[in-house]
Amino acid sequence: MEMKQRASELPFLRSDDFLCLSSAASDRTIHDNSSDHVKPHIKEMDFFSTNNQSQYDNKGSSSSASDVNTGLNLLSSRQGVSWISNEKKPNTEMSVLIIELERLHEENRRLRSMLDQITRNYNELQDQLFMVVQKQALANSKQQLKDGVKGMSVQQLMDPRPFAALDVNEPSASDDKRHELSASSPKNNNMEVMSMEGDLRKVQIQGKDVTVVKDDMDLTSQTRGSPKCPIVDQSKSEEQVSEVPFRKARVSVIARSEAPMISDGCQWRKYGQKMAKGNPCPRAYYRCTMAVGCPVRKQVQRCAEDKSILITTYERNHNHPLPPAATAMAKTTSAAAAMLLSGYFNSLPYASAMATLSASSPFPTVTLDLTQGPNPVPYIRPPSSTPTFPLPLHGYPMLAPNNLSAFPGMQMEQERSASMVETVTAAIASDPNFTAALASSISTIMKGTPPTLSSKVPGLPGSPQLPQSCTTFSTN
DNA sequence: CGGGTTTGACCTGCGC
DNA sequence: GCGCAGGTCAAACCCG
Numbered sequence: 055m056e057m058k059q060r061a062s063e064l065p066f067l068r069s070d071d072f073l074c075l076s077s078a079a080s081d082r083t084i085h086d087n088s089s090d091h092v093k094p095h096i097k098e099m100d101f102f103s104t105n106n107q108s109q110y111d112n113k114g115s116s117s118s119a120s121d122v123n124t125g126l127n128l129l130s131s132r133q134g135v136s137w138i139s140n141e142k143k144p145n146t147e148m149s150v151l152i153i154e155l156e157r158l159h160e161e162n163r164r165l166r167s168m169l170d171q172i173t174r175n176y177n178e179l180q181d182q183l184f185m186v187v188q189k190q191a192l193a194n195s196k197q198q199l200k201d202g203v204k205g206m207s208v209q210q211l212m213d214p215r216p217f218a219a220l221d222v223n224e225p226s227a228s229d230d231k232r233h234e235l236s237a238s239s240p241k242n243n244n245m246e247v248m249s250m251e252g253d254l255r256k257v258q259i260q261g262k263d264v265t266v267v268k269d270d271m272d273l274t275s276q277t278r279g280s281p282k283c284p285i286v287d288q289s290k291s292e293e294q295v296s297e298v299p300f301r302k303a304r305v306s307v308i309a310r311s312e313a314p315m316i317s318d319g320c321q322w323r324k325y326g327q328k329m330a331k332g333n334p335c336p337r338a339y340y341r342c343t344m345a346v347g348c349p350v351r352k353q354v355q356r357c358a359e360d361k362s363i364l365i366t367t368y369e370r371n372h373n374h375p376l377p378p379a380a381t382a383m384a385k386t387t388s389a390a391a392a393m394l395l396s397g398y399f400n401s402l403p404y405a406s407a408m409a410t411l412s413a414s415s416p417f418p419t420v421t422l423d424l425t426q427g428p429n430p431v432p433y434i435r436p437p438s439s440t441p442t443f444p445l446p447l448h449g450y451p452m453l454a455p456n457n458l459s460a461f462p463g464m465q466m467e468q469e470r471s472a473s474m475v476e477t478v479t480a481a482i483a484s485d486p487n488f489t490a491a492l493a494s495s496i497s498t499i500m501k502g503t504p505p506t507l508s509s510k511v512p513g514l515p516g517s518p519q520l521p522q523s524c525t526t527f528s529t530n
Numbered sequence: 531c532g533g534g535t536t537t538g539a540c541c542t543g544c545g546c
Numbered sequence: 547g548c549g550c551a552g553g554t555c556a557a558a559c560c561c562g
Contacts, residue, residue: 324535326554339553536559
């Protein structure tokens with residue numbers, strides 16, 4: 055009788071604050087509550103954390119958690135006393151209902167826990183997949199170049215730090231991944247992480263298996279020195295690296311637009327305008343207003359030579375989830391900055407054209423040219439024989455990835471560039487509209503055929519499936 | 531009236 | 547140290 059009373063009492067206590075409960079705790083409380091009154095209280099600490107059992111083991115005696123728990127106990131105890139007094143009047147029907155209610159709550163919690171776990175796993179896998187694809191692109195390029203990595207070690211090539219330490223939208227992308235993944239279904243991508251066994255990670259890209267020997271997270275943890283908590287360390291690493299000025303890459307997006315500003319899905323507030331030297335058009339300064347304290351800045355300036363061309367330069371990373379329309383952009387710039395920061399560009403003989411430094415800006419800048427493509431399109435000026443681009447941004451010529459064809463005798467570098475653009479393509483993969491184009495691109499490059507640059511940039515005008523977020527760059 | 535824009539002042543870094 | 551240019555601030559202004 056006493057056992058039954060307890061069994062009915064504790065679920066009642068829980069049903070009062072069931073939102074904070076974990077299934078493991080309730081299981082244990084119902085069936086294993088014979089002697090210990092403390093344990094269930096301690097377990098309730100877990101209800102505020104995403105990881106249930108392991109975290110409980112780690113911080114079982116946390117004082118702060120105990121504080122939180124105290125409040126719950128006070129509330130619960132009162133309810134429990136009242137229930138005990140009610141128990142004097144036999145009300146088995148109510149206790150059955152309460153137990154049933156608790157059971158439902160418990161099931162609900164289990165499902166939520168499972169969903170959280172699945173979401174975390176998927177986020178993690180997508181992060182890893184992104185890095186794997188980038189590495190694969192680098193590996194392919196490296197093989198094609200016999201000795202083209204002068205001044206750049208393999209470790210540099212494979213160093214994931216820059217990817218994790220992205221200072222241009224990359225953390226936002228990682229943040230976004232947690233929020234946006236529900237929108238971007240994994241089955242939309244033809245890339246799939248097949249297995250992760252030990253150090254081997256197998257990725258299937260359109261039916262072709264690609265085995266990456268070294269685990270990304272292992273590399274990451276090696277770099278960061280803490281193998282157990284890569285996500286936390288990643289953010290830590292981001293902060294650390296972001297303190298290094300050179301790691302603050304910028305991404306410029308060159309687009310043809312008559313509008314004063316391209317719509318990239320984010321909300322911006324103008325905080326300044328300045329006349330730049332050598333350009334009759336003023337440069338406008340915007341900061342992101344989608345979240346309080348978002349550090350992202352962007353500069354918008356028209357090209358002095360062609361005022362229909364808008365140069366948008368993004369800097370730093372968002373600290374908030376991005377709307378779907380902004381996600382593709384964020385990931386594109388993220389990937390571009392990642393490759394820039396990874397030192398990939400440094401291996402190119404024309405590195406100075408790809409990543410530039412200027413006196414005014416101590417940050418390397420990568421430019422994504424969305425105004426040009428090998429295939430002429432109606433509203434795009436045809437490729438000229440003379441390199442009208444690179445644009446004189448920051449006083450140095452910029453070379454857009456899809457502009458490499460302007461350089462004769464650089465077939466191999468062109469292919470490497472294709473790999474790079476391919477990586478950008480992978481970064482945009484979160485946009486479901488990119489699926490088909492992405493699939494063909496990846497298929498092309500994975501089969502080893504020298505890809506045409508146009509196929510590598512689905513966002514380019516003329517691509518059969520233009521993502522909305524990228525279309526704005528060209529048409530707005 | 532609240533939020534966004536404008537614009538002159540100020541700060542900072544760099545080259546000479 | 548000085549001047550220049552880029553970047554930011556903040557008060558004034560504008561607009562719905």
